[in-house]
Amino acid sequence: MEETARATVSGKSDAQPIGLRLKKHWGKYGMVYIFLVPILIHFLIFQVFPFAFSLVLTFMDWRFIGESEFVGLKHWINFFSDTLAHKAIWNTVLFSLYYIIPTMALGLILALTINSGIRFAGIFKGIFFLPVVTSFVIIAGIWGWIFQGTETGLVNSILGVFGIDSQLFLSSSGQALMVLAGLSILKVSGSTMIYYFAGLQSIPSQLYEAAKIDGAGPVRIFWSITFPLLKPIHFYVAIITTIGSFQIFDSTFLLTGGGPNYSTTTIVYYLYQQGFASLNLSYAAVLSYILFFIILIISLIQRKYIGKDSSIY
Amino acid sequence: MKRIIAYASVTFFAACFLLPFIIMIFGSLRDMQYALLSPSYWFSDQLTLENYRYVLSDGIFLRWIFNSVVITVIPVFSQMFFCTVLGYIFAKKVFPGREIIFWVFMAVVMIPQQLLIIPKYIMFSNFGWINSYEALIVPEIWGIMGVFLIRQYLQNIPNDFEEAAKIDGAGDFKIFMKIIFPLSIPVVATVGTFSFIANWNDLFQPLIYMTQENMFPVTVGLASLLGKEGHFGIEMAGSAISFIPTFLIFLFFQRYFTEGIQLSGLK
Numbered sequence: 001m002e003e004t005a006r007a008t009v010s011g012k013s014d015a016q017p018i019g020l021r022l023k024k025h026w027g028k029y030g031m032v033y034i035f036l037v038p039i040l041i042h043f044l045i046f047q048v049f050p051f052a053f054s055l056v057l058t059f060m061d062w063r064f065i066g067e068s069e070f071v072g073l074k075h076w077i078n079f080f081s082d083t084l085a086h087k088a089i090w091n092t093v094l095f096s097l098y099y100i101i102p103t104m105a106l107g108l109i110l111a112l113t114i115n116s117g118i119r120f121a122g123i124f125k126g127i128f129f130l131p132v133v134t135s136f137v138i139i140a141g142i143w144g145w146i147f148q149g150t151e152t153g154l155v156n157s158i159l160g161v162f163g164i165d166s167q168l169f170l171s172s173s174g175q176a177l178m179v180l181a182g183l184s185i186l187k188v189s190g191s192t193m194i195y196y197f198a199g200l201q202s203i204p205s206q207l208y209e210a211a212k213i214d215g216a217g218p219v220r221i222f223w224s225i226t227f228p229l230l231k232p233i234h235f236y237v238a239i240i241t242t243i244g245s246f247q248i249f250d251s252t253f254l255l256t257g258g259g260p261n262y263s264t265t266t267i268v269y270y271l272y273q274q275g276f277a278s279l280n281l282s283y284a285a286v287l288s289y290i291l292f293f294i295i296l297i298i299s300l301i302q303r304k305y306i307g308k309d310s311s312i313y
Numbered sequence: 314m315k316r317i318i319a320y321a322s323v324t325f326f327a328a329c330f331l332l333p334f335i336i337m338i339f340g341s342l343r344d345m346q347y348a349l350l351s352p353s354y355w356f357s358d359q360l361t362l363e364n365y366r367y368v369l370s371d372g373i374f375l376r377w378i379f380n381s382v383v384i385t386v387i388p389v390f391s392q393m394f395f396c397t398v399l400g401y402i403f404a405k406k407v408f409p410g411r412e413i414i415f416w417v418f419m420a421v422v423m424i425p426q427q428l429l430i431i432p433k434y435i436m437f438s439n440f441g442w443i444n445s446y447e448a449l450i451v452p453e454i455w456g457i458m459g460v461f462l463i464r465q466y467l468q469n470i471p472n473d474f475e476e477a478a479k480i481d482g483a484g485d486f487k488i489f490m491k492i493i494f495p496l497s498i499p500v501v502a503t504v505g506t507f508s509f510i511a512n513w514n515d516l517f518q519p520l521i522y523m524t525q526e527n528m529f530p531v532t533v534g535l536a537s538l539l540g541k542e543g544h545f546g547i548e549m550a551g552s553a554i555s556f557i558p559t560f561l562i563f564l565f566f567q568r569y570f571t572e573g574i575q576l577s578g579l580k
Contacts (some may be wrong), residue, residue: 030484032408039455040414046452047421050432057432064438110326116319126567127327130334133515133563133570137535138552142333145340145545185331194574212352218315247425250516266426276521281431288428299423309351 007224032116057285064279085287087262087271091177095266096245098181101242104234106185112226114193115200125197129190136250138185144170144255157207170256173263180251180264188244192237199233200226239302243295267291335422337556340549341365364550376527377534381555383446384519384530385512390454392508393501396548400463401493405475407513415464418457426517434521448522449530453512457505462576464502467493506566513559531555 026033040062058075062068077086110128113122131139147169156166170176203226211221249268252258258265258273265273267287275284342360368374403415404406433452434443442448474496478488494501516532521528529537536557538548563570 027484029408031398031457031489032402032406035395036402036414039395039399042455045422047424047429048366048430050436051421051424053432054428055484057435062435090347097350109322113319113323113326116315118316118319118323123325124323125571127330128562129567129571130563131330133510133545133559134556135559136501136516137514137532137533138337139333141535141539141548141552142336142340143547144539145336172555186333190330191574194571198575213366247427249427253516253520254539272521274429274519276434281435285428285431288425288431291425292428295425296423 020198054285054288057282058289060271060282062281065116065307072280074282078283079290084262084265085290088265088267089290091262091264092246092248092266095124095177095181095248096242099184099245099248100238100241102185103179103189103192107237108196108230110189110193111196111200115197116130125193128193131187132190137254139187140251140254142177143186143251147179147229170261173261174260176256176260180248180255183251183255184248186247188241191272192241195233195237196230199230204230236302239298242298246291246294246298267294336519337549337552340545341553343546364546365554367547368550368554373526374531374534374554377531378555379527380446380523380528381513381530381532384449384453385509387450388512389505389508391454392456393505394463394577396459396463396504397494397497397501398489399455399460400465400467400497401489403460403464404467405472405493418460422457422461430518430521437522442522444523444525444528449512449515449519453508454505456508459508462504462573463500464495465576497570499572500576502566503569503576506562506569507573509562510559510570 022057059070059072060068061071061074091228114125114128118124148154148155148156149168149171151160153166153169155169159165160169167175169179207225208221211225216224247268248266249272252264252266252269253272256264258269268291271284271287271291274280274287296305342362343362344363374410403411437443437448440447442451474492475488478492483491514532515530516536519530519533520536523533526534526537531551532555535548535551538544538551
């Protein structure tokens with residue numbers, strides 16, 4: 001090691017014997033070889049290969065027992081005539097409509113409340129963030145109980161006090177998707193709050209002071225200063241909640257099993273059913289590529305936009 | 314006036330966000346036959362620890378918890394190690410292909426998990442990994458997001474420490490263990506807490522790779538109880554127990570969660 005250091009100082013590495021040069025090379029890149037090479041192999045096996053293999057699968061009839069055969073575009077063509085797949089995409093889009101704006105709005109409201117100079121803001125922040133780290137299984141179990149479709153269910157009991165008839169909730173094809181969206185809003189808005197909170201803190205306080213001097217009220221300040229200055233955050237949060245909403249699976253698996261009448265069959269739930277309930281793995285691979293294309297388009301919009309407008313402050 | 318509105322709204326929201334957890338605790342302490350009935354029954358009867366006794370004396374539930382611990386603890390520690398080493402390599406080492414490899418990593422992050430699960434299921438069937446821990450541990454030993462976070466963090470640390478150590482004759486591994494790793498502790502903690510949450514709460518992957526009841530992690534196990542008639546109290550007791558590690562980690566590492574979320578957004 002000492003020799004290596006001296007060689008670097010004298011700058012005569014070319015004149016050194018091959019052994020020493022190798023040693024120096026190892027001293028400099030040893031760590032790269034030892035760690036990066038195995039990790040790259042791991043990356044090829046568990047990320048790159050499955051990605052490519054998945055595409056090959058879409059052109060085959062994959063069977064665990066017996067010969068798998070090449071079928072060309074059969075599964076892709078099937079997708080275009082599969083009304084249930086179209087319904088699954090439509091349900092997912094509908095879910096996004098119920099979910100994205102409320103999650104963003106609630107996240108912003110929570111961020112505003114904890115940013116308003118109240119005491120114990122840290123504790124409240126923790127409370128709002130708690131559902132984010134809690135497993136879907138726990139929250140869904142409780143949510144299903146709150147929204148029981150019987151007269152004795154918690155929400156129905158409350159509605160009963162106001163003289164409103166009992167609702168079916170998860171057993172109603174019109175309401176189930178909304179109840180699931182409500183669950184996701186509660187679960188995720190804590191993390192949108194974190195983004196908005198960071199955004200709020202980066203708005204210079206001079207702007208608020210100037211506006212106050214000009215006589216603007218709190219509502220005016222919010223719509224003229226806070227809301228527009230949060231534009232990069234709005235965009236970023238919109239993208240990540242959209243991507244999240246297209247991958248929704250847990251709540252529909254846990255609470256409705258895709259029903260009633262396929263009203264909560266989302267893309268990923270349909271993919272799961274095709275792949276692992278019907279063992280139609282090749283068709284499930286086609287569906288996973290459709291999901292990938294949708295997410296890719298959303299991500300590309302994000303990259304294009306973030307590169308351009310992230311330096312707004 | 315403004316303060317009153319702020320306090321009123323924050324209290325209201327806090328109550329809404331805590332309600333599910335309160336229901337969980339109350340539900341777990343109620344006699345299982347009544348737990349499914351209306352809330353008005355809740356206050357009319359005595360509380361009981363019967364559900365906890367039932368869950369903890371049930372071998373299968375303890376097995377689920379054990380499985381969850383195995384598939385969480387190993388990835389958490391190996392991610393903290395490998396992500397730091399790789400983050401360091403990508404931040405500080407100059408070698409051919411560095412940029413292109415990193416760029417490929419970042420592109421692959423966009424591939425949704427659900428796309429890889431079908432080919433991985435076929436691969437793991439051939440490896441004999443279905444219903445064994447390898448399926449949930451080996452693919453998770455490092456993570457691209459972790460490497461990204463640590464690289465980002467180390468890039469902002471000046472090279473002076475490293476240079477000084479090099480002049481003193483310290484080798485790469487020594488520099489890494491004595492200087493880089495201690496310096497990175499805050500962001501390593503972030504990677505660890507993220508990895509904990511991702512693995513402890515994962516439902517989708519174990520649902521597919523684990524088909525035997527005794528190999529379920531606690532998420533899949535609780536999911537199998539869900540909706541069974543008269544099981545609400547037991548399910549809530551199980552949920553509460555499985556929530557304890559999450560809650561403790563959250564209590565001690567909350568800062569790392571929120572900072573990590575912000576960092577991952579600053580691409």
